[in-house]
Every structure is written in structure tokens, then in C-alpha cells.
Amino acid sequence: MARYAMVIDTTKCVGCMDCVVACKTENNVPEGFNRDWIAYETIGKFPILHMEIRSERCNHCDNPPCVYTCPTGASHISEIGGIVLVDYDKCIGCKACIAACPYDARFIHPDGYATKCTFCEHRVVEGLDPACVATCPTHCMYFGDLEDPNSEVSKLLQSRKYHVLQPETGTKPQIFYLI
Amino acid sequence: MNELVITRHNEMIDPHLSIWGWEIPVYLFLGGLVAGMMIISGYFILTGRTKNTLCSCFRIPVIGIVAISLGMFALFLDLEHKLYVWNLYINFKWQSPMSWGAWILIFIYPILILGILIRIPDEIGQRFPKLLDLSNKLRNKQQFVKLLGALSMIFGGLLGAYTAVLLSAFSARPAWNSPMLWTLFLASGLSSAAALVHLIGKDPAERHMLAKADNGFLIAELIIIILMIIGFVSSSKVHIDAARLILSGPFTAVFWVFVVFIGIIIPFIIQILSVNNKIPHTNVAPILVMIGGLILRFIVVYAGQYSHWSRNVFTGY
Ligand code: SF4
Ligand code: SF4
Numbered sequence: 029m030a031r032y033a034m035v036i037d038t039t040k041c042v043g044c045m046d047c048v049v050a051c052k053t054e055n056n057v058p059e060g061f062n063r064d065w066i067a068y069e070t071i072g073k074f075p076i077l078h079m080e081i082r083s084e085r086c087n088h089c090d091n092p093p094c095v096y097t098c099p100t101g102a103s104h105i106s107e108i109g110g111i112v113l114v115d116y117d118k119c120i121g122c123k124a125c126i127a128a129c130p131y132d133a134r135f136i137h138p139d140g141y142a143t144k145c146t147f148c149e150h151r152v153v154e155g156l157d158p159a160c161v162a163t164c165p166t167h168c169m170y171f172g173d174l175e176d177p178n179s180e181v182s183k184l185l186q187s188r189k190y191h192v193l194q195p196e197t198g199t200k201p202q203i204f205y206l207i
Numbered sequence: 208m209n210e211l212v213i214t215r216h217n218e219m220i221d222p223h224l225s226i227w228g229w230e231i232p233v234y235l236f237l238g239g240l241v242a243g244m245m246i247i248s249g250y251f252i253l254t255g256r257t258k259n260t261l262c263s264c265f266r267i268p269v270i271g272i273v274a275i276s277l278g279m280f281a282l283f284l285d286l287e288h289k290l291y292v293w294n295l296y297i298n299f300k301w302q303s304p305m306s307w308g309a310w311i312l313i314f315i316y317p318i319l320i321l322g323i324l325i326r327i328p329d330e331i332g333q334r335f336p337k338l339l340d341l342s343n344k345l346r347n348k349q350q351f352v353k354l355l356g357a358l359s360m361i362f363g364g365l366l367g368a369y370t371a372v373l374l375s376a377f378s379a380r381p382a383w384n385s386p387m388l389w390t391l392f393l394a395s396g397l398s399s400a401a402a403l404v405h406l407i408g409k410d411p412a413e414r415h416m417l418a419k420a421d422n423g424f425l426i427a428e429l430i431i432i433i434l435m436i437i438g439f440v441s442s443s444k445v446h447i448d449a450a451r452l453i454l455s456g457p458f459t460a461v462f463w464v465f466v467v468f469i470g471i472i473i474p475f476i477i478q479i480l481s482v483n484n485k486i487p488h489t490n491v492a493p494i495l496v497m498i499g500g501l502i503l504r505f506i507v508v509y510a511g512q513y514s515h516w517s518r519n520v521f522t523g524y
Contacts, residue, residue, distance in 0.1 A: 045214065065215035070208065077208075084213070093379060099306035100294040118294050121287025123219075123226040124305050130379035130516045132224070135217040140288035194516050197379065 030173040031090075032109030032147055033202040034161070035181045035190070036083055040168035043068060043081040047160035047169065051085075054148060054159035058138050063145045064160055080207070083160065083169065085145040086133035087193065087201030088112045094125035094134065103142070109173065110202070111149055116141040130197040147171070174202075211517065224380075224512035230285035232504035236399070237278030238370040239392050239500065241271045241315070243400025245363030247417075248322060252356030257325065257346065261410040268322030270407070275315055304373045311365050318358050321345075325352060367393040374511055382449035382514035383507070385438060391431045391503075398424035399500035402474075402493030414488055418478045421496065425475045432467070449514040457513070458506050466506065470499010 043066045051057060051064045064085035072078050092112050095103045102118035103125045105111075114125075119141040126134045126142060134144040148158035152171075156162065161169040172181035184190075185204055192201040219226045244267045251257070251264035286292060296313075300306040324338075325346045332339035345351060371392035374383040401421035408414040439450035453462045474492035481488045 048214065061217050062215050065213055067214075068212045070210045073208065084215075093377075096302040097305065097376065099300055099303045099309060100298050101300060102294070117291065118298075119288050120291045120294055121289070122285075122305060123287065124303070124377075126220070126226050127224065127377045127512075128379055132215075132217075132220050132515075135220050136226075136287045141291075142287075197516055 029107070029175070030109040031175045031202070032088070032111055032152065032171065033174045033181050033204065034088075034147070034158075035170040035172075035184045035204045035206060037168040037170075037184075037188075037206040038080045038082045039206065040166045041066075041081045041083060042166055044165060046163050046165055047083045050159040050163035051145070054151075055146070061135050061137075063133075063143070080205075082205055083164075084131070084133075084193070085160075085203070086112060086129075087131060087199065087203045088145075088147060090200035090202060091198060093128040093130075093199060097124045097128040099124065106149065108149055108153060109147075111147045111152075112144075113146055113149065114142050114144070116143070130194055130199065131201075223515065227285065227508055227512065229505075230281040232501070232508045234278045234281040234285070235370045235373075235392070235508065236501045236504045237274045237281070238312075239367055239396030239504070240399045240403065240497075241275045241278070242363045242365075242367030242370070242393070243396035243398070244271050244274075244404060245315070245318070245359045245366070246397060247400055247404055247420075249356045249359030249361075249363060252352060252359065256413075257352060259410060259413075260326075261413070263404045263408045263410070263413060264322070265326040265328075266407060267404065268319040269328075270403070271319045272316070272323070275312065275319070279312060304369065304376045308369045308373055311362065311369055315362055315366060318355070318362055321355055322359060325355065364393070367396040370396070374507065377511070379516065380511040380514050381443075381445040381516065382452060383511035384446070384449075385435050387431055387435045387438060388507070391428065391435060394424050394428040394431055395500045395503055398428060399497045402496035405488075406490055406493045415482060418488060418492070419482050421493070422475055422478050422482070425471050425478075425496070429467070429471055445514070445516050449510070452510045452513060453506070458510050461502065462506050465502045466499050469495055470502065471496075474499075 045066055048062060048064055055063060057063050064083060067082050067084050069080045070077055088111055095105055095112060099122060100118045100120055102115045104113060104115065106113045121136060121140045134142050137143045151158060157171045161171045170180050170184060172179035174182055176182060184206065188206045190204045190206050192204055215221055248264040248267040251262055256262045256264060295309045299310060324342055327338055327342045368389040371389035375385055375388040378384050398421050401417045401424060405414050405417040408417060436450055439446045452458050474495045477492040480486045
């Protein structure tokens with residue numbers, strides 16, 4: 029089975045937010061909400077500071093607490109490459125998955141169900157990249173199958189240094205940030 | 208320095224989680240209260256107090272059904288996708304504390320109803336003689352009554368523990384993520400229940416005993432609070448930050464004044480005096496205990512939503 033993942037090159041990201049706009053348009057994300065966003069993290073001691081700009085979203089974790097905590101099975105791991113999805117017709121809007129996500133990647137859609145990034149599953153099944161990846165003007169985002177050693181994402185992770193967000197939470201995020 | 212700025216501002220998520228308002232603390236309080244009442248009632252039944260017609264164990268199930276129904280209604284109000292609520296009861300997800308809770312609540316009802324049936328209120332008995340017959344028959348079946356007492360204690364314990372496990376299972380929220388939270392909620396549920404039964408009790412000996420028991424629960428609560436704080440401050444940075452919420456942060460004053468001082472210490476002193484016959488039993492202490500228990504649930508639910516893995520809880524970064 030495929031294991032879809034995203035690799036984001038933080039040395040190329042300029043924080044232009046095209047990925048944010050692309051996602052909102054592609055997925056009809058309601059006003060006032062975002063499925064993806066930009067994080068600017070500054071670390072160090074003045075004057076020696078290091079800044080990382082990165083595009084963040086649901087990490088489609090391999091060990092997803094949002095799925096485990098969901099009382100109805102609405103949150104689930106899809107057979108399509110391990111993407112974490114929500115079945116809106118099963119969701120009761122209890123918000124347990126929102127509390128369980130250490131990345132605050134989810135929110136309640138104005139219609140009442142929990143929602144978040146889907147890795148643009150509807151595009152992926154047609155062989156397309158997620159909208160954010162396809163739009164990025166600096167080409168800093170890559171999408172692919174980690175089970176395939178010849179995929180671009182696998183090769184990047186073999187050749188470059190990377191980090192994931194809050195690995196200490198044990199969620200095994202599947203979005204990798206190249207540094 | 209480590210400064211994190213994000214462009215996201217989702218409702219109920221940023222600047223800190225605010226998904227759960229008054230409904231959840233009220234539900235957790237009522238759940239804990241009913242749990243404590245079931246344990247007390249089960250204990251009364253198992254120790255043969257059903258021979259005393261004044262025993263509170265006959266009134267507890269009636270109040271319990273009302274309280275748990277109000278709690279479930281509060282929980283229902285909190286749901287954002289209400290019309291789909293039935294999905295809870297066509298699934299059982301063993302990894303989900305919320306799923307366990309939904310099913311435990313279902314088992315609570317028959318136990319409470321049987322608890323009412325073993326001595327139905329006189330007015331109802333006069334109107335429905337067949338029900339009175341059934342009630343008398345059930346009460347005389349010793350094995351059955353004992354089994355009911357045991358089930359009441361077991362499910363009361365499960366319900367009381369579950370109300371906390373629901374929160375402590377969220378490792379993403381450090382202030383909830385304590386293995387001791389369930390003992391705190393259970394002790395607090397028991398003390399609130401002892402207080403309520405003390406308030407409604409008609410038998411002076413029973414009221415005296417409950418005041419004594421309540422003092423034990425209050426002391427247990429205080430010790431658990433101290434141990435929990437020690438557990439947090441000797442843990443990782445995010446847990447130390449979580450402890451700061453009640454040690455030097457936004458919840459400090461309300462926690463120490465309302466939960467510890469007004470909800471535990473003052474009623475403890477009043478009840479020590481009354482059980483030693485220095486002052487008569489009053490309703491003040493039990494009412495304070497229940498207020499403290501309710502405010503505890505509010506603080507825990509809100510503090511947990513404040514605490515975070517990647518952002519400092521005070522500055523938002
Ligand atoms: S990032 Fe959050 S919502 Fe996404 S899979 Fe991980 S825990 Fe679930
Ligand atoms: S809000 Fe919906 S998806 Fe999230 S845990 Fe509750 S039922 Fe599951």
C-alpha cells in the first residue's frame with residue numbers, strides 16, 4: 029500500500045501564502061478558516077538568529093491521535109495512501125479529534141462537522157498533486173509515495189536533512205521539512 | 208529566543224483552543240456527582256442499610272437519573288453536528304474514551320431504574336399497586352439487591368473515572384495529561400456526592416456519617432492536588448508550563464480561592480466542628496463542597512485548552 033507524504037523545502041519557502049490561497053479555492057474552505065497556513069519560526073540569540081518559514085497543515089500522522097479518539101469512526105485512515113480523513117456523515121461534532129491533535133490542524137466547519145487538510149485526495153486519486161503543491165511558485169513542496177524508493181519524496185529524504193513537527197508527541201507526522 | 212508566528216486564525220482554535228464552553232464542565236461535574244452517589248448508594252445497599260426506610264439509597268437513584276439526564280443534555284448541546292448523534296450508538300471504538308463514556312452512560316440508566324424499583328416512592332406505590340408488588344418482591348430478593356449494590360458501585364466507579372480519562376487521554380493538552388486526574392475527579396465526585404446526600408438525607412446518623420466521609424474525601428482531594436502539582440513541575444517543560452497555569456498564571460487566583468479554600472478547606476473545618484458536636488450540622492459546608500467541585504471542572508477544562516505543546520501558554524507563542 030502506498031504511503032503518501034509531503035516534503036517541504038524550508039530553504040526555498042518565502043511565505044508567499046500561495047498554498048493557502050490555492051487550498052481555499054480548491055477545497056472551498058469557508059471564510060475565516062484555513063486548512064493550511066504559514067509559520068515563521070525564529071530561533072537563536074540576537075544578533076545570531078535563524079528563521080524558518082514553512083507551510084503547515086495536517087501531518088497525516090502515521091500514529092494519529094485524532095483517529096484513535098474519535099468515538100464514531102468518522103476520523104479514519106484512508107486506504108488511499110494512509111491519508112487521514114473525516115467522514116462527514118459520521119461526525120457528531122464532538123471536537124475530541126480537535127483536542128487530540130497537537131498541531132491544531134482541525135476546525136469545525138460552519139456546517140457542524142470536523143474538517144481539515146485532505147491532501148486533496150480527490151486530485152490525488154486522479155494522479156494530480158495536491159493544490160498547494162501544484163501552485164507553489166518556488167516549487168518548495170513535493171508530494172509522493174514513501175513506499176516507492178524511487179519517488180522524489182523518498183529520494184529527498186535520503187539525501188537531505190529534515191525535521192518533523194513535535195516528534196516528541198509520538199504522532200509520526202508525514203510532512204517532512206527539509207533544512 | 209524561540210518565536211513562532213503563524214498566519215492561521217481559525218475560530219475556536221486560535222489563539223488558544225476554546226472548543227469546549229460551559230457544557231462540558233457541567234456534564235463532567237454532574238457525571239462525577241452521579242458516580243459518587245452511585246458508589247455511596249451501592250455501599251449503603253451492600254452494608255444492609257436498605258432495612259432503614261429513611262436510607263438515602265432509595266432517593267439517590269431518582270436524583271441520579273435527573274442529574275445524569277441533565278448532564279447528557281449539556282453534552283448534547285455541545286455537539287456541533289447534533290442530528291448525527293446516533294452515530295455514537297452504532298459504533299463502539301475501544302480506543303476512544305468518549306465512546307466508552309457513551310456506552311457506560313447507557314448502562315447507568317437500568318441500574319438507577321432498578322435502584323428506584325427496590326423501594327418506589329409511596330405516592331407512586333399507592334397509585335400503581337402492581338408496581339408496589341414488584342418493588343416488594345425485588346426488595347426481598349437478597350441476592351438481587353446485593354448484586355444491584357455491587358453493580359452500582361462498579362458502574363459508579365467507572366463513570367467517575369471515565370469523566371477524567373476523557374480529558375487525561377489527550378496527550379496533546381499537557382494540563383490534562385496527568386495519570387492522576389481520574390483520582391482527583393473520583394475524589395471530587397465522591398465529596399460532592401457525599402455533600403448532596405448529606406443535604407437531602409433524613410436520617411441524622413446517616414448525615415453524621417456522610418459529613419465524616421466527606422472530610423475524608425476532601426483530604427484525599429487535597430493530597431491528590433498536591434501530588435498532581437508535584438508530578439507536573441517535575442516533568443517536561445510543557446507540563447511545567449501547564450502547572451504554571453494554576454501556580455502563577457491566569458487560573459491561579461480562582462483555583463486557590465474557590466476550589467481549595469472555599470471548596471475544600473472551609474467546608475472541612477465546618478464539618479470537623481460539626482462531627483465533633485461543636486456546632487450543629489449546617490447546609491453551608493455541603494453547598495460549598497459542590498460549588499468547589501463545579502469550579503474545579505471549569506478550571507480543568509479551560510486550563511487544558513490553554514496548554515499546548517508548541518506554544519507558550521502565556522504569550523501565545
Ligand atoms: S496532524 Fe492532527 S489532524 Fe492531522 S493526522 Fe496528525 S493528529 Fe490527526
Ligand atoms: S468531531 Fe467528528 S471526527 Fe472529530 S472526534 Fe468527534 S465525531 Fe470524530
